[in-house]
Amino acid sequence: MADYATSIQIDAPPTVVFAHLVVPARMVAWMGHRAILDAVPGGEFCVDIGGSQVRGQYLEVEPDRRVVVSWGMAGSEDLPPSASRVEFVLTPVAGGTRVDLSHTGLPEARAAGHADGWAHFLTRLSMRAAGDDPGPDTWSS
Structure with a gap:
C-alpha cells in the first residue's frame, strides 16, 4: 500500500475551507460534478469525479x-468504496489556512494517479476558497 501527503496554503479562513469539504455545492465548485455529503461520522461521502464514483x-x-x-471507487477491485482514508487538517496561519492532506491505504498502482489528482484539485480548492472561479473541471480519470 502507498501513502500520499502534501500541504497547501489557502488565502481563506478555516471556516471557508471547511465548508468546501462538507457542503455539496461548495465541494463540486472545486472537485467533481456531483456530490452527496452527510458530514457527520458515519455519514455518506459520495463525489463523482471525471467518470469515477468516489x-x-x-x-x-x-x-x-x-x-x-474513507475513500474508494464504486466498481473497483483494487480500491473499492471506503478502502483508503483521506484526512484534511486545517490550521489557521497568517493570511489564511494551511491544509495538510494525507491519503493513506492506496494501492501502489493508484498512488501516482492520486498524487496528480490531489495536486490538480488542491489548486482548484485554493482558488475557489479564496473567491476565484477555477472554471469547469477538466479532470478525467
Missing part, C-alpha cells in the same frame, strides 16, 4: 479543524 463515509468531522473520510 464512495465512502465521513469518519471524523471537527468543524473548521479537521475532516477525515
Whole structure:
C-alpha cells in the first residue's frame, strides 16, 4: 500500500475551507460534478469525479479543524468504496489556512494517479476558497 501527503496554503479562513469539504455545492465548485455529503461520522461521502464514483463515509468531522473520510471507487477491485482514508487538517496561519492532506491505504498502482489528482484539485480548492472561479473541471480519470 502507498501513502500520499502534501500541504497547501489557502488565502481563506478555516471556516471557508471547511465548508468546501462538507457542503455539496461548495465541494463540486472545486472537485467533481456531483456530490452527496452527510458530514457527520458515519455519514455518506459520495463525489463523482471525471467518470469515477468516489464512495465512502465521513469518519471524523471537527468543524473548521479537521475532516477525515474513507475513500474508494464504486466498481473497483483494487480500491473499492471506503478502502483508503483521506484526512484534511486545517490550521489557521497568517493570511489564511494551511491544509495538510494525507491519503493513506492506496494501492501502489493508484498512488501516482492520486498524487496528480490531489495536486490538480488542491489548486482548484485554493482558488475557489479564496473567491476565484477555477472554471469547469477538466479532470478525467
